Amino acid sequence: MSMPASRTRKDMVLMLVFTAAVLTMPIWLAPTGAAYPDLLQKFAIYGIFAIGFNILFGLTGYLSFGHAAFLGIGSYTAVWSFKLLTMNVIPAVIFGTVLSGLFAVLIGFISLRRSGIYFSILTLAFAQMSYNLAYSVLTPITNGETGLQLRLTDARAVDAMLGVEVTEGLPSTNLFGLEMSGYPGFYFCAVMLIIAFFISLRINRSPFGLKLLAIKSNQMRMGYTGYNTRPYLLIAFVISGMYAGLAGSLLAVTDPLAGAERMQWTASGEVVLMTILGGVGTLIGPILGAGLIKYFENIFSSYNEQVLHEIFAFLPDFMENIMVGVFQPFVGEGWHLTLGALFVIVVTFLPGGLMEGMRRLRTVFTRRRDKGKSADGKAST
Amino acid sequence: MSNIGLSVQDVHKNFAGLAALSNVNLQVEEGKTHAIIGPNGAGKSTLLNICVGRIPPDRGSVMFHGEVLTGKTPYEINQIGVARVFQTPEIFPELTLLENVMVPAFAKRDGTFKFNAFRNLSGETDIREDAERSLGDFGLLDQLHHPAASMSRGDKRRLELAMCLVQHPRLLLLDEPTAGMSRADTNRTIETLMQIKERGMTKVIIEHDMHVVFSLADYITVLAQGMVIAEGSPDEVRGNPKVQEAYLGGAHT
Numbered sequence: 001m002s003m004p005a006s007r008t009r010k011d012m013v014l015m016l017v018f019t020a021a022v023l024t025m026p027i028w029l030a031p032t033g034a035a036y037p038d039l040l041q042k043f044a045i046y047g048i049f050a051i052g053f054n055i056l057f058g059l060t061g062y063l064s065f066g067h068a069a070f071l072g073i074g075s076y077t078a079v080w081s082f083k084l085l086t087m088n089v090i091p092a093v094i095f096g097t098v099l100s101g102l103f104a105v106l107i108g109f110i111s112l113r114r115s116g117i118y119f120s121i122l123t124l125a126f127a128q129m130s131y132n133l134a135y136s137v138l139t140p141i142t143n144g145e146t147g148l149q150l151r152l153t154d155a156r157a158v159d160a161m162l163g164v165e166v167t168e169g170l171p172s173t174n175l176f177g178l179e180m181s182g183y184p185g186f187y188f189c190a191v192m193l194i195i196a197f198f199i200s201l202r203i204n205r206s207p208f209g210l211k212l213l214a215i216k217s218n219q220m221r222m223g224y225t226g227y228n229t230r231p232y233l234l235i236a237f238v239i240s241g242m243y244a245g246l247a248g249s250l251l252a253v254t255d256p257l258a259g260a261e262r263m264q265w266t267a268s269g270e271v272v273l274m275t276i277l278g279g280v281g282t283l284i285g286p287i288l289g290a291g292l293i294k295y296f297e298n299i300f301s302s303y304n305e306q307v308l309h310e311i312f313a314f315l316p317d318f319m320e321n322i323m324v325g326v327f328q329p330f331v332g333e334g335w336h337l338t339l340g341a342l343f344v345i346v347v348t349f350l351p352g353g354l355m356e357g358m359r360r361l362r363t364v365f366t367r368r369r370d371k372g373k374s375a376d377g378k379a380s381t
Numbered sequence: 382m383s384n385i386g387l388s389v390q391d392v393h394k395n396f397a398g399l400a401a402l403s404n405v406n407l408q409v410e411e412g413k414t415h416a417i418i419g420p421n422g423a424g425k426s427t428l429l430n431i432c433v434g435r436i437p438p439d440r441g442s443v444m445f446h447g448e449v450l451t452g453k454t455p456y457e458i459n460q461i462g463v464a465r466v467f468q469t470p471e472i473f474p475e476l477t478l479l480e481n482v483m484v485p486a487f488a489k490r491d492g493t494f495k496f497n498a499f500r501n502l503s504g505e506t507d508i509r510e511d512a513e514r515s516l517g518d519f520g521l522l523d524q525l526h527h528p529a530a531s532m533s534r535g536d537k538r539r540l541e542l543a544m545c546l547v548q549h550p551r552l553l554l555l556d557e558p559t560a561g562m563s564r565a566d567t568n569r570t571i572e573t574l575m576q577i578k579e580r581g582m583t584k585v586i587i588e589h590d591m592h593v594v595f596s597l598a599d600y601i602t603v604l605a606q607g608m609v610i611a612e613g614s615p616d617e618v619r620g621n622p623k624v625q626e627a628y629l630g631g632a633h634t
Contacts, residue, residue, distance in 0.1 A: 008503055206499060207508075210476075210480060210484060213475070213476060217473035218474070225456075225484060226456050228454075
């Protein structure tokens, strides 16, 4: 029975490596041009969003097309916590996560009465409903098109009680006095990402996780095996909604405003892309997918004609112009084209996402090494 | 019959006006292997589906050791101690063999729902040992960590039996366990079922293959057009002219 022990040790190593990699992101991402706090925060936040989405989609196979609703609810709740109670981020994060969880109970309870495409459409309908309500009827809560923002006149009851004084301009979000902008903000999100990853790892290795996988594999058999699958699915849905709520509240922590566009269906679709791009059902994949998409969105979109000319400046003039002409549609406003092309390539050739790509590379390398070894062996005998 | 395990009382079922089952009564003695045979469309599978709660009967009821099964869901009926083997093996193709059998073992121990998301699977040694024992009984120990999808049809059937028996059910329902199998696989499955027979649980088996039925059954009920036309020991049924006419006759002329 050495197998389980070694697996636990492997998980510990994975956890340590993951923690180290996340905390040192500002260092090892520097050569890619992505090592600035704003983007690093997004990597961590959307990583959490994708991990949570993967708990539902990766383990149970239920594809939600409405997870952005929970992202939005998390953001609005966090901003309200800043406005009404305190600029401290802890209550904002807790309220954002819990309230999203409550909404997930409601939406999940109804949507999970159906499976497959009907489930996806129900979740999409709920998300679009939330989006439209945020723009119309709920304007007093969401501040409609302008979005929910901080104001000098906000109550901030707890801060007022504790005698925290705002000296000049709008107050900033803080963790017991430590301002949550720049690197402190990133490290706060990074710690949340590490906790989120740890919980996801535990769920994956638990009997509960195994039962979720069994539901994905053959839900009918689960019924005849003595399981009531409904509560299992609902809990997975709620956990995954809470992850989205946490991500949404962290978006508000790093930039305290919330708009309805955060709930739009494109945002729901984005997390599906992230998960599939990275590898559905894998632990790390969704985080890689999230990072890649955010990287493209921020770096590729900032390239313009001038930057391209600089890149290809080493070529003769006419070649330079051709290359710029070829690449221009793929950068700047056209970064979606690059992303789309990448997505098509991955789904066609690597249905298991980037993680499958890495696995294939590894087997190629180990095989080559083994070949080398056996060749050496022959030579020596 | 002294000790009745499963009892089907006066069950009727219509599908779009067509009588699939009418006035079906059936008593299965505890610990015996009871075969239900009959030509295609006789209502055998419908009867089985009613027993496990997949479809409700229009009238009548199913009792198991004095407990009413009618109106209960499949998972409640499983928790009472009824396990089912399907015509095409219903397993978890993406999971490994060990995991396939651990899942039902958890259901037996933890009931219909338990939120054990923070326990580690590798700490569940009891469940693992149960699962390995059950896989061992069916000669599947050497493939513990293989995904179930890659197995042959016969191995999948044996895996499904291992999944059912790890729960130590009081009643095992088998829906044509050798359908679509080669002769060799059929014979191996008969052997496996003979082994199970010694464990003394009640079994109901639906089967087309007379070879399988006569090698296993203690008692046979013959269905035709939704009605019981004969029942008795294998010898009695074999000699019954009504059965010959309705079923055996057609196949053995």
